[in-house]
Amino acid sequence: MEDVDRIAAETGFSGVVSIDRAGEVEFAKAYGLANRAYQVPNTLDTRFGTASGSKGFTALVVLSLVREGLLSLDTTARSLLGDDLPLVADDVTIEHLLTHTSGIGDYLDEEGDWEANDYMVGAVHLLTTTEAFLPLMAGIPTKFKAGERFGYCNGGFVVLALLAERVSGIGYHQLVRERVLRPAAMTRTDFLRADELPADAAVGYLDGMDRSNVFHLPILANGDGGIHTTAGDMSQFWRAFFAGDIVADVDEIVRPRLDVPEESLRYGLGFWLHETDDTVILAGYDAGVSFKSTHDRHTSTTRTVLSNTAPGAWPIARAIM
Template sequence: MQPLQEAVDEASARSGFSGAVRLDRAGENELFKAYGLADRAHGIPNTVETLFATASGTKGLTALVVMGLVERGTLELGTTARSLLGADLPLIADDVTIEHLLAHRSGIGDYLDEDELDDRNAYVMPVPVHELATTEQYLRVLDGHQTVSPAGERFAYNNGGYVLLALLAERASGVGFHELVRTMVSEPAGMVDTAFLRSDELPGRAALGYLFDDGLRTNVLHLPVLGTGDGGIYSTAADFSAFWDAFFAGRIVSPDRVDQMVSPHSDWPEEDKRYGLGFHLAATGDAVWLEGSDAGVSFASLHQPSTSVTYTVISNRTAGAWPIVKVLGARLAGSG
């Protein structure tokens, strides 16, 4: 079989991959390499220490904040959104619970329906992106969307539901969502380079997100200036290796909660997979992963307990990660 490094290098050359890739097996690193440019205008290369946006990869961290608050008794899975919303977002049904939102079974209307999104680069936020810097400011985006189905009736992937979870976590705890992620997830997981960053003041180690295969146009006008519960945190491939170790070791939430989160709550036949509480699950087998795709961002990080394999692919291009994910997925399926 072709050596893993050689296979990834070839896929990177074919696709023009820009980003970082890491694979570990049984705690031993087998591959860790960066490709492409973090800043095309200045010719700054990506490195294994470059910070990349993760888009919806953030949802798993949001789910862990919420489950951590459940363990503390601050929330319950049966807590209704309405009990914390008051008069805000009146179109959200009174019986929608935390568990419905975690499992994408809330039935609420979504501000960003990915089933109707043909081109991620063409999507623009319905309000000026610089006005989305706190979770409370997202109320304008969440408001006005009619209920799609009764709570609990069916699975429908919902970005707005995870923004709502961040809002509910803030209101229940009295602590800002970004601080909750830092103290309840990043720090116990040892994710030293994981944080929400403003897109209009990125540090030198952060990669710019590019809309196209070439050219200088970035995603700064397409995404909220500061992410929240449904996406936007920046991280590294190394941090997500640390994340999976901490998650399955019960250092973020208890092992019982981990089992609950990675147990199937819904089938997702259109995508040939299942879904737990904040985590994607393989249709068969025990692979668990987080993924995200947005304008100028693509991300996947997977752990398979039965083989002790973990891999992370992060790219600063809209669909850049997927050719590399395909290579790693094939290698994982072949167990070689």
């Protein structure tokens, strides 16, 4: 993989690149530093943030509750929100939220003039629970009528996490651990506080700076993304997902529901899909984070790139995917 080494050198890539086929590693290499202040190198076992990459995990939690009959795709958000978030339209359903067609206002609106280095949220240290997001999301007007079009919405996946909590009586983080991480044997994946990262986790750095992203993201990841993982665990995830170990009806989850021409992609239920073939994609981008992991179920090939900078993953991801 001389091209990967070349691109890594040219771009100053910091992160991990992994390609495996049916569980056999074809390429895996770490580059750059997990902690610049202490000159700690990245390794294949380093845990990286995933930003929106873990929206797929939120989707699987919700769909597991649908499978059990506690929710349905037609369940309205209002039926569980009660008086909370009154600007969420009464006809917004679980399916609208899962497919980014709810039209609800977004606390982090990526359709606007947004840059990863921006400070977007005020008191990030308060965002340790799903309920804590309610004041942040309240008062944001609806953008369009439910079902009218695709409009990428981070807040919609926080709402999904909240609905899952309310119908199950279990906190979102524990739901993900029990319903996704455990059945997938993802032992190196978890929700890590940004202000007390363990030694095996990469610090996320702002683009062009040696400054960390600790004041830029919710201090503890929630339904719209941010869990920490490794390349090896992502391979575990895809194998377990397509084996039906997490939820059944995998084909229905990855059935294309929407074309998203502005991204040259399609969308299923919480998962990006390749524009023309059956490759399934999880991806994320935020301050100090870039992540992309794809799986081709026909060849059982997983390609994962994780980086602790916002622009880091993309040149290599384009080359290998």
